[in-house]
Amino acid sequence: MHMLEVKDVHKSYGDLEVLKGISFTMEKGETKVIIGTSGTGKSTLLRCINQLDSPDKGKVWLDGEEITNPATDINKIRQKIGFVFQEFNLFNHLTALRNVSIGLEKVKGMDKEKAQERAMAELTRVGLKEQVQQYPAQLSGGQKQRVGIARALAMDPMVILFDEPTSALDPELIGDVLDVMKTLAGEISMLVVTHEMGFARNVANEIIFMEGGIIVESGPPKQMFQHPEKARTKEFLGKISTLYGKE
């Protein structure tokens, strides 16, 4: 049994078929990176996994449970799938601490003190011990994203989905966020949409290259960078490495 299995997922918006049959699996502790051009359906795929969008066709299993089945309790499932957003989406009216603790309190039913203790621990883990009482508007982009990661971690998810977690950040802040993600690798399963090739190369167990709504090619970073099977993969990786630095 796989931790996560995505099988033949299709998704259209009106006439536009965005996902044309996506299948892959993930095991516990793995880090997979999804790359692909803009508009190719990477975000849509992540949203189809935690059911923010429902696939038109195809199935998704988490830990053996078919989560695309309408009978499953989607709120239970989402607790097990963390989500980190490009635009952070921190709760604007809450301090960093409350941003992390509110899910524990209101979703997991933890009492307030326990929840805040746990939130404190997660914020310390991402290097924000000093900022716990700050509101999102008082944090830098990199700090916001680390709060976003702590918020996801606190729920003890089986997997965390990252949708371009560093794309909205100033270049000098990207490193802090990637460093935190590196420390998580292996401890927690991560599915990361990113163009940070350094991260993909050094941290990912597998790179998935998507284009035109399908997976063109996937494999371990070494193979993808050195001996890609498809010419298109080679071309894309070449382009993106010049754009984002080889490292």
Added chain:
Amino acid sequence: MLEVLADSFPQLLEGLKFTIGLTILSLILGSLLGLLLAVGRSYGKPPLSSFILIYEKVFRGIPLLVIFFLIFFGLSQLGLGLDPITAAVLGLGLRSAAYQAQIYRSAINSIPKGQMTAALSLGMPKLKSVRYIILPQVLRLSIPGWSNELTIVLKDTSIAFSIGVIELMRQGRYVYVRDPDLILPVLLIIALIYFILVISASKGLNYLEKKYKMAGFEVGVER
């Protein structure tokens, strides 16, 4: 004359009690209903949201005096006689709800979609997400509009005079009917009372607005 005026003061204060009571009750009704209407229109499915739209249009499209007469005289003809105070609270509250719904809805609309998405992603059910994530932000953003609505309701309680509520205006009338020389001074005193009430209410809410702003919420308008 000053003596007579001073003697009539307790009578005006008696009316003031009703003015304030009417304001508070109408605002409670208007706020609760207004909030429900706004949530229903923003998150409800089509038949519900269209009903709410019609409700808002109707209550914003009719003069308050007509609403009062419909509720007080109209309903009594249908066998549903209400006492003047209940009718006034209903009229003011139902109309205020229509205006307040707009205040809350524009606040809801100004909240980035990502707030809801993030809440849902934590496994928070939709209703809880509204309650703990959307609503607190909506209320903060609504303070200026609500403060304006408060002053309108407060001033418009005077129209309840017309269906026989013995509020500030009507008590004033009792005074100057007894002694017509007092008509101008009494009306000036009444005007001054309304004015002071409105100014202090706005001041108080302004303070609230500032206080919550300090919490860092509106430091940056970005998401």
